[in-house]
Amino acid sequence: MVWYADVKMLLCLIVSTFTTKTWALDFDWCTTSSPGFKKCEDLQREFQSAGKVDFSCSENLIKSGCFKDVETEPKTVFSVSPGELYHAQRRGGNLKVILAEDYSSAVSHTYFSYYSVAVVKAGRTDLRLTNLKDKRICHSGYDFEGKNGWDIPISYLYTYHRSFRMDDRCSILPAINNYFGDSCLPDPSGTIRNDMRLCAACSSGSCSRETRYRGYKGAFRCLVEDAGEVAFLTHTTVSDLTDGQGGESWAVGLKSSGYRLLCPDGSQVTVENYGQCFVGWMRPNVVVIGDDAPGDLVTKIQNNLRNPPPRAAERIFDTSRYTALDGVDVIFSEGTEELRIVDGQEQYPRNYLAMEGRAQYQFSYARAMDALYCVTSGAHRYSIHAVVLTGMYIASILL
CATH class of the missing domain: 3.40.190.10 (Periplasmic binding protein-like II)
Structure with a gap:
């Protein structure tokens, strides 16, 4: 056989x-x-x-x-x-x-998708994007978890705030931990030590176990519940969760008029004016x-x-x-x-x-990340042009 x-x-x-x-x-x-x-x-x-x-x-x-x-x-x-x-x-x-x-439908301009914005409660006229030292921050998540709530804002700080510095080893977390006050930076990977100030405002008391304040919705909730003073969000987050939208139990009754955006020139505007007041885009x-x-x-x-x-x-x-x-x-x-x-x-x-299109759009996410991770080419750092665009300059290129 x-x-x-x-x-x-x-x-x-x-x-x-x-x-x-x-x-x-x-x-x-x-x-x-x-x-x-x-x-x-x-x-x-x-x-x-x-x-x-x-x-x-x-x-x-x-x-x-x-x-x-x-x-x-x-x-x-x-x-x-x-x-x-x-x-x-x-x-x-x-x-x-x-x-x-x-x-x-969320973004009218074709050159990028989302704006990164810094949100505060209306009435907090003392808060300025030009001075976030020791302020309590609500982040969407560490590293890949929330680009508009992490990569862009931290790149902005590194580039434009003289008081924000990293050591020669480009140690990001210790620098941020020393810069902000008690904050919440959700981190499912467990990279961040829970004894850091970056975890002090998390509802679970731990960055790695945080789910309540994780993501853009969670970072906004962190702000709503006064765990933090400033939330780094994408520009659609507030409108998606206020004025009867979203259906989240903790957001019932919230009005978009109750929140403001912090602008790079130190001013504040209402949330619908994100096109004139943002940290960067993605x-x-x-x-x-x-x-x-x-x-x-x-x-x-x-x-x-x-x-x-x-x-x-x-x-x-x-x-x-x-x-x-x-x-x-x-x-x-x-x-x-x-x-x-x-x-x-x-x-x-x-x-x-990199940004596409007209020459005046100089911002490049790759260059922002190069700055954040200390990837240099002969110079101490890259200069990130147009991460921050204010006043008449914004109006001239967006119209």
Whole structure:
């Protein structure tokens, strides 16, 4: 019965080949949370049943694992923030940006997505963006957790506040800990020591266990509940949670008129005037793939994710039906309305992170991060032009 054994071995080989994750699949979608993985599987079923692009889903709770898959497997895609993209390109990751989140109804200007703003309660006329020394701050989250509540404001401080300094080793956390008063900087990674002043205002008493004040909603709640005096947020946060919007129990009855924005020139304005009073701005989150991915595969992914079948379209940007920690996005950011195709030179991470368009838009997220992480080129630091634009200069370039 030798022939039987040979046939059995052949059948096993065929079955193994057909069940391999990447066999006959267009790509693999790497996720970094259980809710994200569940959402990916739901989307996969809807795309498959509609006869569209076919993909598999994988879960890697360590983001570096997804980056490794993207860089080594030509069919892996991954959704990342600008901060994650910045660090990946710094360490030489071979990535290509293929899609960007679009928040078109929230932002009227096409050159950037979100403004980073500093919010205070109306009536706190003593608070100034020009002097935040020893003030209690509500951050959205450490490092990648909240770019408009962390990367941009801290880059601004490092560049423009003479009283904010880091040591020769570019130690960011000790410098911030010594600069601000008792604050809350949620940090699920556990990097920040809980005996730091940066954790003193967290509702849990611990940066690593904080969920109540995590994310942009959480940072605003931190301000509302007087745990902090200033909250670094994205410009849509207040309007999304006040005047009867949002549905959060702790936000019932809040009015947008009860809050003000701190401007770089030391003044304050109402929250709807964010276009004239902001700390900086940020490019959208993106979908990346390995830079050696075939062009026809990239085009197929772009076209299908931008135009999902009806049932998938109901879920692709939805977070409400997936259980997740407050403030944690499920594959795509909350508020995403559609995806924009990224092509040409903008597919290179460094180019994507730089501002596009007219010459007067000098701000570059990559250069801001270079300053924050002490990445210099012959000089002590980069000068970040137009992170702060005030008065008539703002009016002249935005009109």
